[in-house]
Amino acid sequence: MGNLGQIFTFPVIMIAYIDPGTGSLLLQLLLGGIASGWVILKLFGKRIMARFGSSKKDDNPKQ
Amino acid sequence: MTENSQIPSTTIIEPGSFRDRHGRIIYSQGSVYRGISEQAFQNWDTLDSSIFFHKAIQQGKIVQTEKIEINKLTDRSIGNGWAAVLKHQTIPFISYPYEWSYGMLKDAALLQLELLESAVAEDMTMKDATTFNIQWIGTQPIFIDIASFEKLLLGTPWTGYRQFCEMFLYPLMLQAYKDIPFHPWLRGSIDGINPEEFNKLISLRDFFKRGIFIDVYLQSKLQAKYAQANRQVKDEIRTSGFRKEMITANIRRLKKIISNIQWKRIKSEWANYATDNSYTDSDSERKAAFVREVVQTKPFNLVWDLGSNTGRFSRIAAEKAKYVIAMDSDHLAVERLYQELKKEGNQNILPMVMNLADSSPNLGWRGLERKSLIKRGRPDLTLCLALIHHMVISANIPVSEFVDWLASLGSDLIIEFVTKEDPMVIFLLRNKEDQYTDYELDYFERSLMTKFKIRKREALASGTRYLYHAEINSSPD
Numbered sequence: 268m269g270n271l272g273q274i275f276t277f278p279v280i281m282i283a284y285i286d287p288g289t290g291s292l293l294l295q296l297l298l299g300g301i302a303s304g305w306v307i308l309k310l311f312g313k314r315i316m317a318r319f320g321s322s323k324k325d326d327n328p329k330q
Numbered sequence: 331m332t333e334n335s336q337i338p339s340t341t342i343i344e345p346g347s348f349r350d351r352h353g354r355i356i357y358s359q360g361s362v363y364r365g366i367s368e369q370a371f372q373n374w375d376t377l378d379s380s381i382f383f384h385k386a387i388q389q390g391k392i393v394q395t396e397k398i399e400i401n402k403l404t405d406r407s408i409g410n411g412w413a414a415v416l417k418h419q420t421i422p423f424i425s426y427p428y429e430w431s432y433g434m435l436k437d438a439a440l441l442q443l444e445l446l447e448s449a450v451a452e453d454m455t456m457k458d459a460t461t462f463n464i465q466w467i468g469t470q471p472i473f474i475d476i477a478s479f480e481k482l483l484l485g486t487p488w489t490g491y492r493q494f495c496e497m498f499l500y501p502l503m504l505q506a507y508k509d510i511p512f513h514p515w516l517r518g519s520i521d522g523i524n525p526e527e528f529n530k531l532i533s534l535r536d537f538f539k540r541g542i543f544i545d546v547y548l549q550s551k552l553q554a555k556y557a558q559a560n561r562q563v564k565d566e567i568r569t570s571g572f573r574k575e576m577i578t579a580n581i582r583r584l585k586k587i588i589s590n591i592q593w594k595r596i597k598s599e600w601a602n603y604a605t606d607n608s609y610t611d612s613d614s615e616r617k618a619a620f621v622r623e624v625v626q627t628k629p630f631n632l633v634w635d636l637g638s639n640t641g642r643f644s645r646i647a648a649e650k651a652k653y654v655i656a657m658d659s660d661h662l663a664v665e666r667l668y669q670e671l672k673k674e675g676n677q678n679i680l681p682m683v684m685n686l687a688d689s690s691p692n693l694g695w696r697g698l699e700r701k702s703l704i705k706r707g708r709p710d711l712t713l714c715l716a717l718i719h720h721m722v723i724s725a726n727i728p729v730s731e732f733v734d735w736l737a738s739l740g741s742d743l744i745i746e747f748v749t750k751e752d753p754m755v756i757f758l759l760r761n762k763e764d765q766y767t768d769y770e771l772d773y774f775e776r777s778l779m780t781k782f783k784i785r786k787r788e789a790l791a792s793g794t795r796y797l798y799h800a801e802i803n804s805s806p807d
Contacts, residue, residue: 284349284350284352284458285489285490285493286492287487287488287489287490287491287492287493288491288553289552289556289557290525290549290550290551290552290553290554290555290556290557291491291492291495291525291549291552291553292487292489292491292567293556293567294491294548294549294552295491295572295576295577296567296570296572297548297552298544298576298579298580298583299487299572299573299576299579299580301570301571301572301576
């Protein structure tokens with residue numbers, strides 16, 4: 268059960284007083300070629316689905 | 331607590347240095363200290379034993395820093411609450427990114443990346459990437475925030491990447507790709523431009539330009555998507571197998587972008603660059619001689635050259651004075667001066683973009699984090715050459731107001747009055763109603779004499795320009 272309202276931080280793996288930004292961290296993984304396919308799918312999935320005429324709406328998946 | 335007699339009245343904690351709880355800047359007796367926490371102290375130990383750190387200090391890229399024994403401090407209260415105290419080299423005059431020319435922001439960005447790359451090679455990282463960590467010694471950018479360096483936790487991406495884009499990359503792109511000066515944006519938002527907002531400025535035509543697809547488009551989309559991420563993503567990152575070589579690759583990619591994008595206006599307008607003057611040659615020489623004579627009279631510590639333009643008089647002042655701030659509202663003029671001085675390796679003239687009719691205010695939390703211009707250090711000599719007509723006629727500042735402001739600087743003054751017969755003034759008045767009844771030589775002189783003692787007065791050969799050397803009245807009016 269995640270807490271959707273919570274700003275994401277990295278208390279364990281990173282020490283910083285600024286918010287590194289989850290998206291920015293993921294982008295670095297992407298650039299490193301190691302983010303798994305589902306990250307990209309999740310990002311562009313809706314558009315790809317829309318293109319193929321899918322009527323699925325998947326805005327905020329329940330935790 | 332130490333006894334009162336041991337605390338010099340000049341010990342002040344920097345009120346604007348609070349964001350990072352692991353350290354605090356403290357001023358005492360003209361020196362700059364940094365109190366650091368236990369955790370920051372451990373990072374300091376690692377930093378101090380690294381090679382890149384000392385090499386960078388030697389090259390003047392990081393401020394000279396040393397650990398000070400607390401019991402050797404004159405004011406030991408500096409160490410209260412801290413695990414250790416560091417002492418830093420002082421910066422002659424603080425400046426902020428919304429006062430830098432394009433080339434200055436670019437070189438600051440390259441310095442940030444260069445230091446990060448050398449840190450990563452020795453398993454350290456920089457936890458943030460803010461323009462406020464970089465200052466200047468003349469035209470040499472220098473990194474001041476030692477506490478930014480910490481041990482790199484292997485397997486983690488760079489935490490400062492987003493901030494780097496917001497504070498360095500996007501402002502540069504704004505000016506390079508859109509020819510929109512970044513200064514109002516950075517002054518309006520001291521934390522920079524965020525990815526989602528910047529992405530909104532991007533059109534199809536920009537899409538294939540360097541850095542746009544990855545650092546703007548993808549970053550903004552991923553940021554928006556994962557703004558409220560959950561545990562799944564966190565685990566994804568932790569177990570991703572990220573390697574530090576990927577940070578290095580990303581740094582090199584960013585370096586390439588920043589090195590290659592350019593502010594187009596530099597190329598097109600330099601060729602046609604016209605200086606704002608209507609001098610006869612003898613006027614010009616006399617003016618230079620006048621300034622030189624005054625500058626030789628005493629050792630000036632800090633000179634403000636207001637409306638510095640080509641920097642000619644800044645250079646003359648810098649022959650003798652310790653440090654000169656060359657301010658002009660014309661970005662191109664400041665950029666040009668910066669590039670010339672940089673080529674010469676100049677370290678005692680600091681070019682700054684500044685509109686004196688609307689100079690930098692106090693910003694940030696309680697107006698403490700970024701200081702207004704005057705708070706950063708009063709000049710002991712002010713040059714105000716070929717400027718007053720712009721202030722009064724273009725910016726509509728009354729003559730007495732302007733003189734009053736000059737008096738508030740509390741320094742010696744070299745000022746040039748340009749009469750209404752001068753071609754430049756005629757040009758400024760061409761589309762305006764001449765409401766400037768106060769803009770007359772007599773009135774100007776009388777205003778000047780209410781606050782200053784006129785030491786020297788010279789009418790230039792052209793007959794439309796008058797030079798004054800004035801000293802501030804020691805007794806308040």
